[in-house]
Amino acid sequence: MEIYTIRDVARKAGVAVSTVSRVLNGRPDVSEETRRRVMEVVTECGYVQNGNARFLKHARTDFAAIIVRGRRSMFLSDVAEQMLSCAQGMKTPFLVKYIDEADDEFDTLRQLYAEKRAGGFILLGSRLDERSEAIRALGVPCVFATVDASRSGLGNASSVCIDDRAATRAMMDHLLDNGHRRVTIFGGNRYGDDVFARRYQGAMDSLHAHGMAFDPEESYRCLRFSLEGAYNEAKRYFEGHRDVTAVLTMSDTMAAGVIRALIDLGLRVPQDVSVTGFDGTQMSRFYVPSITTISQPVEAIARESVTLLCDMLEGAQPRYVTLDYTLLEGESVGPCPTER
Amino acid sequence: MEIYTIRDVARKAGVAVSTVSRVLNGRPDVSEETRRRVMEVVTECGYVQNGNARFLKHARTDFAAIIVRGRRSMFLSDVAEQMLSCAQGMKTPFLVKYIDEADDEFDTLRQLYAEKRAGGFILLGSRLDERSEAIRALGVPCVFATVDASRSGLGNASSVCIDDRAATRAMMDHLLDNGHRRVTIFGGNRYGDDVFARRYQGAMDSLHAHGMAFDPEESYRCLRFSLEGAYNEAKRYFEGHRDVTAVLTMSDTMAAGVIRALIDLGLRVPQDVSVTGFDGTQMSRFYVPSITTISQPVEAIARESVTLLCDMLEGAQPRYVTLDYTLLEGESVGPCPTER
DNA sequence: ATATGGATTGGAAACGGTTCCGGAAAGTCG
DNA sequence: CGACTTTCCGGAACCGTTTCCAATCCATAT
Numbered sequence: 123m124e125i126y127t128i129r130d131v132a133r134k135a136g137v138a139v140s141t142v143s144r145v146l147n148g149r150p151d152v153s154e155e156t157r158r159r160v161m162e163v164v165t166e167c168g169y170v171q172n173g174n175a176r177f178l179k180h181a182r183t184d185f186a187a188i189i190v191r192g193r194r195s196m197f198l199s200d201v202a203e204q205m206l207s208c209a210q211g212m213k214t215p216f217l218v219k220y221i222d223e224a225d226d227e228f229d230t231l232r233q234l235y236a237e238k239r240a241g242g243f244i245l246l247g248s249r250l251d252e253r254s255e256a257i258r259a260l261g262v263p264c265v266f267a268t269v270d271a272s273r274s275g276l277g278n279a280s281s282v283c284i285d286d287r288a289a290t291r292a293m294m295d296h297l298l299d300n301g302h303r304r305v306t307i308f309g310g311n312r313y314g315d316d317v318f319a320r321r322y323q324g325a326m327d328s329l330h331a332h333g334m335a336f337d338p339e340e341s342y343r344c345l346r347f348s349l350e351g352a353y354n355e356a357k358r359y360f361e362g363h364r365d366v367t368a369v370l371t372m373s374d375t376m377a378a379g380v381i382r383a384l385i386d387l388g389l390r391v392p393q394d395v396s397v398t399g400f401d402g403t404q405m406s407r408f409y410v411p412s413i414t415t416i417s418q419p420v421e422a423i424a425r426e427s428v429t430l431l432c433d434m435l436e437g438a439q440p441r442y443v444t445l446d447y448t449l450l451e452g453e454s455v456g457p458c459p460t461e462r
Numbered sequence: 463m464e465i466y467t468i469r470d471v472a473r474k475a476g477v478a479v480s481t482v483s484r485v486l487n488g489r490p491d492v493s494e495e496t497r498r499r500v501m502e503v504v505t506e507c508g509y510v511q512n513g514n515a516r517f518l519k520h521a522r523t524d525f526a527a528i529i530v531r532g533r534r535s536m537f538l539s540d541v542a543e544q545m546l547s548c549a550q551g552m553k554t555p556f557l558v559k560y561i562d563e564a565d566d567e568f569d570t571l572r573q574l575y576a577e578k579r580a581g582g583f584i585l586l587g588s589r590l591d592e593r594s595e596a597i598r599a600l601g602v603p604c605v606f607a608t609v610d611a612s613r614s615g616l617g618n619a620s621s622v623c624i625d626d627r628a629a630t631r632a633m634m635d636h637l638l639d640n641g642h643r644r645v646t647i648f649g650g651n652r653y654g655d656d657v658f659a660r661r662y663q664g665a666m667d668s669l670h671a672h673g674m675a676f677d678p679e680e681s682y683r684c685l686r687f688s689l690e691g692a693y694n695e696a697k698r699y700f701e702g703h704r705d706v707t708a709v710l711t712m713s714d715t716m717a718a719g720v721i722r723a724l725i726d727l728g729l730r731v732p733q734d735v736s737v738t739g740f741d742g743t744q745m746s747r748f749y750v751p752s753i754t755t756i757s758q759p760v761e762a763i764a765r766e767s768v769t770l771l772c773d774m775l776e777g778a779q780p781r782y783v784t785l786d787y788t789l790l791e792g793e794s795v796g797p798c799p800t801e802r
Numbered sequence: 803a804t805a806t807g808g809a810t811t812g813g814a815a816a817c818g819g820t821t822c823c824g825g826a827a828a829g830t831c832g
Numbered sequence: 833c834g835a836c837t838t839t840c841c842g843g844a845a846c847c848g849t850t851t852c853c854a855a856t857c858c859a860t861a862t
Contacts, residue, residue: 125575139818139819139820140843141841143819144820170577173514173579175817175819177514178817178820178848199539218558236510236512238514239513239514349748378745378748408719410750467848469848478812478813479812480812480813480852484811487850492811517817
């Protein structure tokens, strides 16, 4: 198959290269007659613009990158996928870059900025700490997804998330309403991870409202948002904490790991121990038992993030969007067992 | 942050642009002295090559795309992720493009070929039918992953896969060895999908070897490799087929859907019905019950695909790699119940 | 000493677009 | 009817690299 250049098209249409370019970019200063003739040739020979050449010219390209921190998170990759879907429709192309939790997302960002001349970024599952100053320095539009950047003070960063604190509070309320009094929290250990911090705060809000104390040192496990991690940690933890009747985790994946560990220890869910998840992934509905969780609006998060970034690429001011969550009841939570 | 060009570097180092380029590309014809001086400036001012300009120059770039057909497949996205990891080390950059099963991967390929000048492709979860002729026409190196292209007759296509037929035969043998005689098969409905065809053949091999007949019209369900799809179909199917004691599915995801459906119907797995998966995803280990499955070597598939493509980009002939699988026993398969 | 040749290096032409600038044609207006 | 706008289009410079070709330098062979 032949690959045509803009010059080929120009020649075939009997016009100048610049005219073809104008037609292709929808500039107004082209006569209808010419536009038609050019488009005819374009479709006829299946001409496609060379992205490299196009973006070479633009100093800062209208091309965006999604950086997903946490390869293994089902929720995050779901969101990333959705973003890609949304991006299909937009005129600015998107690419996704998955990095490990151990990697630095701002180095990645800088790299993509310089090497590919990405003009905007969506940071998915990113932490927000002193290192994020880097994006202020670059001055490139960014959207933090699933993280609240409203108090970051960054002039060029939007964010899209749910109210993690309220959601976790609701979840803890749900457990306490079921009579549970010995609850443990399985969270993440990402330093500076304010998603974790806010969810933790939410749990505390609930406990305090119920007049309960909570010793953080004793009771929340630090581990990654991962399946094996949660499994191993839960197995170890429950060896010595048989009095705990409920586990609040910060992802459905962790919940699944915890449930599997409990079952392997001969405990029943929810008869002996209740477990809650977070995110509302598809798996939470189909797991056995299905997992009580906070459903995050994946599609909305993706859509908002993409449109927000596109708006910013066209000069809009940053905005901070908070979306609604839903507490989705499953089979993994039951009333507190009176005795075991 | 400033962005430097190769000219800036050349000026600072007091050499010509072409010399800097040579250093950057590791050409041999540069004196050690010059190389050192240039590299000094490069690291000092954090220069990064502009990918667009770089690839603009190469008529056919040494840049590759992974096209994943089937957004929702956990297995496929795992493989894609692994490919990306492997690709990190290689000098040719990779990008991933997820498309729907409904979309045409060859249109996507053509698009990437023309617009981004991708010089090679990995097709993941792609079908292999008359449409794949398109890649012969383009003459661009391709690797089919999880599909056997050895009999495709395409001169520029490699493939990496396991022996699906043998694996499925082993799985069916496993069920029959457990005494099951009424088995149904839940497969995909992708027309021209020879992964399905080969697995189906494998199941038939086993049945025939055991002297059993199988009516395809009656007994295999056509549906997508999806969770909800399998769930809905299984629920419908088992309403009227209570005599079936085992289900052989073609993905772990489907197996999970089927199991959940059976439980919702009041049937126990594996006491009443045994279910098998395929792929050996992480979830199959942590599901309750854990799923007996065929473990595909994700990492090896990814690594082989990437290296194969890179080799082909450097002129190597296509190769057809078959990798080993493992039958992973879980809790989802038990002996055939004598009566219900 | 002179031709030969390898090792380095610099200069300049691409690569395929976009965009600025200026000119021609056509329309407007006093 | 001439001056002035407006509309539309062509020419050419430029984006940041790579690469070909030529030039320089110095060592070696003759």
